[in-house]
Amino acid sequence: MILFDKIAPKLPPWRERIAGLVKECGSVKICDVTIEQLYGGIRGVQIQVSDISYVDPLEGIRLRGYTIPETLELLPKLEGTEFPLTGGIYYLLMVDEMPTLAEALEVEEEWKRRSQIPEYVLNMLRSMPPETHPMTLLSMGITALQNGAVFPKRYDVGMPKVDYWEATLEDSLNLTAKLPALAAFIYNQKYHHGRYIPPDPSLDWSANFAHMIGKAADTHYHDLSRLFFLLHSDHEGGNVSAHTAHLVNSALSDIYLTCAAAMDGLAGPLHGLANQECLRWLLSVMKQFGGLPTQKQFESFARQTLSEGKLIPGYGHAVLRTTDPRFTAQYEFGKKYLQDDELFQLVDMIYQTLPNVLMDMGKVKNPWPNVDAINGTMQYHFGVTEFDFYTVLFGISRILGLTSHAVWARGLLKPIERPKSLTTKMLERMLCDADLMPERETEPGSRAA
Numbered sequence: 001m002i003l004f005d006k007i008a009p010k011l012p013p014w015r016e017r018i019a020g021l022v023k024e025c026g027s028v029k030i031c032d033v034t035i036e037q038l039y040g041g042i043r044g045v046q047i048q049v050s051d052i053s054y055v056d057p058l059e060g061i062r063l064r065g066y067t068i069p070e071t072l073e074l075l076p077k078l079e080g081t082e083f084p085l086t087g088g089i090y091y092l093l094m095v096d097e098m099p100t101l102a103e104a105l106e107v108e109e110e111w112k113r114r115s116q117i118p119e120y121v122l123n124m125l126r127s128m129p130p131e132t133h134p135m136t137l138l139s140m141g142i143t144a145l146q147n148g149a150v151f152p153k154r155y156d157v158g159m160p161k162v163d164y165w166e167a168t169l170e171d172s173l174n175l176t177a178k179l180p181a182l183a184a185f186i187y188n189q190k191y192h193h194g195r196y197i198p199p200d201p202s203l204d205w206s207a208n209f210a211h212m213i214g215k216a217a218d219t220h221y222h223d224l225s226r227l228f229f230l231l232h233s234d235h236e237g238g239n240v241s242a243h244t245a246h247l248v249n250s251a252l253s254d255i256y257l258t259c260a261a262a263m264d265g266l267a268g269p270l271h272g273l274a275n276q277e278c279l280r281w282l283l284s285v286m287k288q289f290g291g292l293p294t295q296k297q298f299e300s301f302a303r304q305t306l307s308e309g310k311l312i313p314g315y316g317h318a319v320l321r322t323t324d325p326r327f328t329a330q331y332e333f334g335k336k337y338l339q340d341d342e343l344f345q346l347v348d349m350i351y352q353t354l355p356n357v358l359m360d361m362g363k364v365k366n367p368w369p370n371v372d373a374i375n376g377t378m379q380y381h382f383g384v385t386e387f388d389f390y391t392v393l394f395g396i397s398r399i400l401g402l403t404s405h406a407v408w409a410r411g412l413l414k415p416i417e418r419p420k421s422l423t424t425k426m427l428e429r430m431l432c433d434a435d436l437m438p439e440r441e442t443e444p445g446s447r448a449a
């Protein structure tokens with residue numbers, strides 16, 4: 001298969017490059033960590049290397065060095081479609097080369113061959129209570145697929161370390177091939193009385209997902225799916241799901257266990273659930289004004305919201321200092337096809353109004369929209385109105401990036417991740433010894449080391 005053939009010759013020179021770097025400059029410090037960072041979610045501390053993607057504060061995400069506009073322009077597309085094939089973005093993330101149409105289609109064909117989900121997995125999901133969150137079902141489905149994992153079987157019979165990446169790629173292809181059908185099954189099971197729409201072998205990965213959730217005829221939604229899955233495929237290594245995947249896979253847990261753990265992190269309201277919060281908020285604004293507010297009404301509503309110390313979802317970012325290009329790409333799609341949609345008009349008006357209001361507050365570091373300011377609106381327009389499903393869409397897309405990171409981490413023979421922790425008492429002792437704080441007479445938790 002093309003991904004194996006393309007990745008294999010790239011690994012030895014990369015291994016050599018990294019070994020040389022570590023040998024020659026291994027003791028060079030690249031950053032310091034403050035006590036505030038230790039207690040503050042290790043925010044901003046450069047603790048890992050990701051050669052697959054990088055979030056630039058001013059340009060947004062670069063996937064294998066390409067900005068979002070560049071990937072949208074350069075990745076191959078099927079004739080008559082607006083956005084690239086998902087097989088192409090997977091090829092780019094995995095191989096680090098811009099694929100031709102034939103190469104992207106080879107990945108798509110490989111996925112079709114591996115897409116069958118075993119019946120026991122579907123039966124297990126069918127047996128779950130109807131109120132189960134779709135992210136729980138996604139995580140369970142992925143974990144149940146682990147039964148077919150290749151990595152542990154080869155590991156048990158003494159697979160050499162240099163072959164770990166091949167078994168990881170085998171599992172990655174098997175898992176990613178099944179994701180559209182798994183997500184569609186969860187959607188149909190949860191919201192459409194368990195209806196079954198079989199895959200259409202003539203369709204690509206993204207369009208097939210759209211087809212299997214009942215959007216066979218809506219080619220604009222097919223294209224939105226291609227766009228959405230590309231935009232969410234990776235966001236460097238430090239976010240909760242990426243970091244989780246990196247950590248779990250470093251223990252040589254296979255790709256199914258790795259991705260299920262990452263999905264569990266993505267399911268948190270501070271990470272992947274933000275998109276549903278944003279849509280809920282937009283709908284509440286519409287409800288409050290009985291429709292689209294005027295710009296003036298919205299501005300005073302926003303000022304009031306902020307003065308009450310409330311957050312406005314979809315705006316701000318921990319790293320970005322500009323409009324998220326993933327917002328822009330969907331915004332441009334919306335300008336073309338959603339002009340008459342009131343919710344999209346609200347998104348547009350907020351974009352024209354809110355950044356100035358946030359700037360006036362003086363404390364928000366990034367007053368511009370992030371991708372969540374628009375994600376839900378696009379899905380809602382096309383009739384995918386079940387908010388709690390949106391994180392599943394995000395999840396199946398992000399697994400494309402997570403599996404690419406894992407294949408390369410194993411290919412580059414990265415070791416198990418094991419940072420060190422300290423106790424508060426140790427920190428205080430260090431600070432006292434350095435005369436940076438006075439000796440404490442009593443402290444809570446005095447039995448700690």
Ligand code: CMX
Nearest residue numbers: 274310311312313314315316317318363364365366370372
């Ligand atoms: N509305 C109101 N206040 C905001 C704000 C917003 N959208 N964004 C930031 N602020 C406030 C922060 O709460 C913080 O206030 P305090 O100093 O009183 O605690 C202050 O501005 C400074 O925050 P910051 O340094 O600009 O932002 P952070 O890096 O701390 O947080 C983020 C980033 C995304 C969590 C934050 O902007 C936020 O909560 N936004 C709204 C929720 C949202 O859109 N989440 C999706 C994030 C998408 C992603 O991460 O990919």
